[in-house]
Amino acid sequence: MSPRYNKILVFLLTLIFLGSWELLSRKGVLPTFFFSSPLRILKSAQWLFEHGLWNDIRVSLIEFVLGMSLAVTVGVLLGWGLGWYITLGAVVEPFITVMNAAPRVALLPLLILWLGIGIESKIAAVFLGAFFPIVFTVMKGVRTMENSLLELARSFGANDLQLFTTIAIPSTVPYIMAGLQIAVGRGLVGVVIGELLAAQAGIGYMMARASASFQTDKMFVGLILLAGFGYFLTEVIKMIEKKFESWRV
Amino acid sequence: MRLSGENLSALEDINYKVDSGKFVCVIGPSGCGKSTLLKVLAGLQNPSAGRVLLDGEPLQKSDRNKAMVFQSASLLPWRTVLRNVTYGLEIQGFSVRDAEKIADGFIDLVGLSGFEKSYPRELSGGMQQRVNLARALVTNPKLLLMDEPFANLDPQLRNFMQAEVERIWEQTRQTTLFITHLIDEAIFLADEIVVLTARPGRIKKIVAVDLPRPRKVEIRKAPEFHALQDMLSELMDDEFQKTIYQQSQRKNQ
Incomplete structure (x- = not known):
């Protein structure tokens, strides 16, 4: 089957799904109180955009972008360091493993206690989600560096700094992209849970308020926004990842 | 020894x-x-x-x-043919521009003119070995x-x-x-x-x-x-x- 044909099929299926959802809710089979309906969600989205949803999106985006930037910067640098200095890596790795395995969501109440209900606690939540997969993959990338390339550099008399900049850094790029792929999803979870728990603005905060007043339509708007954003980011990263795949040795 | x-x-x-x-x-x-x-x-x-x-x-x-031509081509996949050839010179302290000038003649010598901007993955095994050879020759080793x-x-x-x-x-x-x-x-x-x-x-x-x-x-x-x-x-x-x-x-x- 051609990809184009697949796309048409996906489109049709979506239409059928939305159509039957709308129909079933109008017939009263699906109570709108619980399940809303596509048109009600659309109307609610319109109302929300006119009443401050842009601000929620802006706040969530800022939290996400700042948290991710921090996670990528610290994660990549630390990953390089831990991969390069083998002893240091061996000492620190167990701690990272434990932190990675622990349900970091459990830390959120603490983060809110430490950093307040503003964006700082949410940035920290994104960071905690995204940081570990990046450190892990980058560290692995440096460790599994192709020996023949290191020998090549050494045969020309390269010093350690040259080995690091000309071989280690470029050969970890595909690993950074692979780590980023996982990190994006985790970071998004961090934003939403942080905002659901305690916040002053944001998509998660909007959903929490809607939930408290049984406004199902609004909750669906938030859900769709988040899903769409996550999908978009994953696709973008996949595209970049593909570009760097040939850098794998 | x-x-x-x-x-x-x-x-x-x-x-x-x-x-x-x-x-x-x-x-x-x-x-x-x-x-x-x-x-x-x-x-x-x-x-x-x-x-x-x-x-x-x-x-x-x-x-x-000294310079070495390796058994496996060991080319850097993120560099073009030209920049692979200049690699040794860059390690030895040449600026990229100078290195590229020197490399030009050697790319010619090994018969790779026209492939300067290609990436290793686009080359056959024989051509990759030519790059491997040029990369060593270009440093004019003793x-x-x-x-x-x-x-x-x-x-x-x-x-x-x-x-x-x-x-x-x-x-x-x-x-x-x-x-x-x-x-x-x-x-x-x-x-x-x-x-x-x-x-x-x-x-x-x-x-x-x-x-x-x-x-x-x-x-x-x-x-x-x-x-x-x-x-x-x-x-x-x-x-x-x-x-x-x-x-x-x-x-x-």
């Missing part, structure tokens, strides 16, 4: 002087330590005893007077080391690349140490062939090759070529038997 580890000497009593401007081939049975020898010369490995002198000076790990660079190519292409190496060498006259396990490759390329024994590798014999240069493919049909081939085959057969014997002994231990 000697090299050993875990009670197993790889090489012993290798005492040999490569004359400047000569093409020397080292042949020996597999596992005799040929590649180890080259790694020591390239400064990638330290000998457990002995030393390597280059122009009378002890060879340093960071010595920039000693050029080649580690079975055509071992992974099919026989026709290998013969062709040998002729290319001969053609290029006629122009550069770089002092070269070429490792191989193929007798005909050694005869075709070398001024002098060093035959190593089975492990631990020692120098069994040094054979001069007096075939006239420049050499063309037809030289393989010359009687002198065949005479050398027979002589070397006999030497190698002895060592091959020993290798087989050693391996069976090791298994029985």
